Amino acid sequence: MGNRGPVAKAADLRLAERALKKQQAGQEPTTREQAALDRVRAIREEQQRWEHYERIPKSYWVKMSGRQVKVINEQARRYGIPFDGEREGKKSFVNLPAVVESIHDFLVANARRLARKDDDGGHDSYDHWKKENEKAKAQRNQRRNELEAGRVITREEHDQQIDRLCGAFRAALLQAPQEVGPKLARKTARQAQKALTTWANKVVDSFFGKPQ
Numbered sequence: 001m002g003n004r005g006p007v008a009k010a011a012d013l014r015l016a017e018r019a020l021k022k023q024q025a026g027q028e029p030t031t032r033e034q035a036a037l038d039r040v041r042a043i044r045e046e047q048q049r050w051e052h053y054e055r056i057p058k059s060y061w062v063k064m065s066g067r068q069v070k071v072i073n074e075q076a077r078r079y080g081i082p083f084d085g086e087r088e089g090k091k092s093f094v095n096l097p098a099v100v101e102s103i104h105d106f107l108v109a110n111a112r113r114l115a116r117k118d119d120d121g122g123h124d125s126y127d128h129w130k131k132e133n134e135k136a137k138a139q140r141n142q143r144r145n146e147l148e149a150g151r152v153i154t155r156e157e158h159d160q161q162i163d164r165l166c167g168a169f170r171a172a173l174l175q176a177p178q179e180v181g182p183k184l185a186r187k188t189a190r191q192a193q194k195a196l197t198t199w200a201n202k203v204v205d206s207f208f209g210k211p212q
Helices: 010-024 031-053 058-065 069-079 096-109 111-115 126-148 155-180 182-208
Strands: 091-094
Touching: 010 031, 031 096, 058 069, 058 091, 096 111
Parallel strands: none
Antiparallel strands: none
């Protein structure tokens, strides 16, 4: 899609360069030079914003949308919305302008279907779509309130905590055979696994209650 930010004029670039040289030499730029420098800096800031828009971490979109990654991936597959953009190792990025354009293309292409009010109240009706949209919005608001209250954590925070816990668990097990021998180390591992499972169940039950 390419960068959509503005481009500084050649005359402004020349004046801005002179202004910078004067500032570096301890001199005062002229009014025209300073104004040109301000314009060039403002344009550069806007270009940087567009560069960021075109490469936002996918985790940002997950938070903004209030949807799980699997839901977003399914929407990308079903509706052709480019939620999966550039990848860098395990990180995935989203081209926000491309996503916005794709969503509006989808709305235009399905305008009649979305506006239709079926007499039988089928799933294609506008009323049904509006009801489902309001329900999803309420669920997102509830999740945000729970996050703010500390009742739930994000998937990223969850994964980080599990990684730290598993790292400490592995380190303890690797150290055990050197200190107590393999037989006692296996017994210790079984006890630790049982204790970890019990603790995890208590944490879940404290939040959501015991299963009926």
